Amino acid sequence: MRFGKSALQVILLTSATLFCPLVSADDAPSPQQALQNFGIGAAQIPQLERGEIVGYDVSETSQKELAIGVAMIMPVGLPQLADYIKKGKLNAGESDILATGMLDGNASIDSFKKLAFTEKQLDEAKAFLEAEPGDEFNLSKAEFDSLKSLQAGLNDADNKTLLKTANQKYREFLLQRLQAYKKSGLAGIAPYSRDGGTADPAAELRNDAVNSKAWARYFPELQQAWLNYPAALPANASEQFLWLNRRVEDRPTAVLNHRVIAISEGGGIVVSRQFYVGHSYNSSHVVAGGLPYKDGTLVFYSIRSSTDQVAGMGSSLKHSIGREQMKKEMIKRLQRLNKDMKLKPATVAAEE
Known part of the structure; x- marks a missing residue:
């Protein structure tokens, strides 16, 4: 499988809710404790x-997982950052987002009507209809x-029928996966069928939840x-x-995302998982x-992403890249967040 920049961009979508205001001020870690918990040294x-x-x-x-974290201190208050994120500004202008939408408790096929193969993506729609493990x-x-x-029923179908059928079937799959996960x-997450095996996103996400130890000590109920x-x-x-539809490796892809936000005066935490890609x-x-x-906000986030593309021969090099x-x-x-908040340009610390 290819492992391109676009795939990484979609993995990063969940960081769009970074700064939503933590649990209680008494239970929240101090910034110094948080830095230590996340392995950020005094230097x-x-x-x-x-x-x-x-x-x-x-x-x-696992060999399939990529994981990394970043942090910075911004000289603005947490409420200002939270307001920026809640308004959806962090993703504004990202050219690879084709469409996105919220899914409420009454989600139906119509909830995905903006998620569609277009006429320009007819080849992708045909490939979907003919897909094999x-x-x-x-x-x-x-x-x-x-x-x-x-x-068998599509052998003589015209392009319009093929496109309509592909969109309808894909939306059915997404709704079924959403319902199974919510239940x-x-x-409820069905594994992906591979040629001669399977990929198990449920097991991957379970491992990720278990290994989110830095915050679990402060929010054990949330983690459980x-x-x-x-x-x-x-x-x-x-x-x-x-749901969202983004261009990944020059192809449209559907993503189902679930996020949970805990709020209080002491700060904010969000956990988010893409349970279907x-x-x-x-x-x-x-x-x-x-x-x-101090007079600003310490912001940080970590991402764990699983992909078959970094396993197997050359795994160490693939992981590093x-x-x-x-x-x-x-x-x-x-x-970009720094720029939008009209702060001085953020720089990157030199590698030690």
């Missing part, structure tokens, strides 16, 4: 206080079988609810579901937060 604090962006290591749980599309065995049952959580969803969320937490990678998990720091690409995209996002 990096002066860099942060100069407005530089620093990276920190995040443990990877492999790495071109992330679909379950049942989904592949459903497509196969359609093929059973991680256990996240791991055991649809268990009840803590009283101070809210959730959102959304159409192709190129399997899943993505984000833990992000903002804490008051993949992490560096991901880190660059994360830094660009923070730099």
Whole structure:
């Protein structure tokens, strides 16, 4: 499988809710504790206080996983940052977003009507209808079988019918996956059928939730609810579901995303997972937060993403390249945030 810049950009979408205001001020970690928990050393604090962006290591749980974290201190208050993020400004102007929408409790096929193969994507629609287990599309065995049952009736279909059929079927799959996840959580995520095997995003996301240890000590109820969803969320937490269609490796792809935000005066934390991705990678998990720091806000986030593209021969080199690409995209996002908030340009700390 290819592992391109566009795939990394989609993985990074979940960072769009970084700075939503933490649990209680009493339970929240101090900025110094947070820095220590995330492996940011004392030598990096002066860099942060100069407005530089620093990276920190995040443990990877398998050969398929890429993980990295970044942090910075911004000289603006947490409420100002939270307002910026809540208004959706962080993703404004991103050319690879084809469409996106929220999914409420009454989601139906019509909820995905803006998610469509266009006439210019007819070849992609045809490839979807003819898909077989492999790495071109992330679909379950049942989904592949459903497509196969359609093929005989489409032998003489014109392009308009093929396009309509592909869109209808893909939306059905997305709705079914959303409903299964909301009913059973991680256990409801069907594995992707590969040629001779499977990829299991549920297991990947479960490992990610278990290994989110830095915040779990401060928010054990939130972490357990996240791991055991649809268990009840803590009283101070809210959730959102959304779909998006983005261009990844020059192809449209559908993504289903679930995020939970905990709010209080002491800061903010968001956990977010992409529990279905159409192709190129399997899943993505984000833990992000903002804490008051002196007269500003300490912001940081970590991403764990699983992709078959970094496993196998040359895995170490692939991981190194993949992490560096991901880190660059994360830094660009923070730099753009700095620019939009009309602050001085954010710089990147020199590698030690």
